[in-house]
Amino acid sequence: MRLTWHEQIDSFAEETLVHLRRDEALSNLMLGIVLSLEAGSSHYDDVTLVTVHDDRGRLLAGLRTAPANLILYAAARIPLDESLQCLAYGFLREGVSLPGAIGPKEVAERFAAIWSSLTDCRVELEMPLRVYELRTVNSEVIGEGRLRLAQEADLEWIVSGTVGFLVDGGLDNAPDLEGVRRAARRQVERQDLYLWEHEGEIVSMAATTRATGRGIALNQVYTPKELRGRGYATSCVASLGQHLLDSGYEFCTLFADLKNPTSNGVYLRVGFEPIGDFAAYRFLGGTA
16 A cells, blocks of 8 residues: 655546546545645635555545545545545544544445554544435425525625524534634635515525536525425525536535434425435544
8 A cells, every 4th residue: 555645736637537437426525525625725724635445546634624624535446445444544544633534434434443543533423425426306396485596695694594504414513703704605606595575585505615627515404493394495406506506516415413403304395306415523632
């Protein structure tokens, strides 16, 4: 096994993109970030890039944008435990501490077990995830209302909605309001955030992220608690998906928390189809 640390995105992209693009929809998390970094994004301050190759050139890749979890990708038929052990030992030699890892279910599960055995950390399943792909929208689920881009005047609603999204989804129990506000303003400026209006009132939102070439990902789907059960999120996601497909994308992707059957039901009604499972693990304590 050969482990390589990459100081620049160019060499990491040269080794990984040919693999990631083979399964663009399922690999959208790492692929989208690699393409963003390659394009010169300043959104990420602290990036770790590492690859492992076996003697037949098959690839394992790790990418981390601190303080987020390590993202993992493994090519088909690579000796999984051997390559993951090589990666884990590489992090330990460099004194790298990891808060967690996310990747295809088996890959993330095996890395978490290896990391735990080497560092004596406790491992928790942070979130079981399903990756969905949308190529054809079920337009029958779109109710009354309209989709529109978020604007500066919507900022207070967006901040409140984003806090609700983070807290209700178990992603952050105490969000930094100023950080949320800065992120919301960037989304408005980049035209990444869409709102669903019903009778002149904002009732739901969804965002776009990680364009990968033929596809683009959706995230941050949220309806306030008091407005749920009326089909607003379904209408918002379906309308946004149709807008993106009409604009030239071949497909849309998203991650859904498998512990939330309501959101998974929404995506299935819209026309999303499951294409694979991911898992996010949290590492607690230990010696690394």
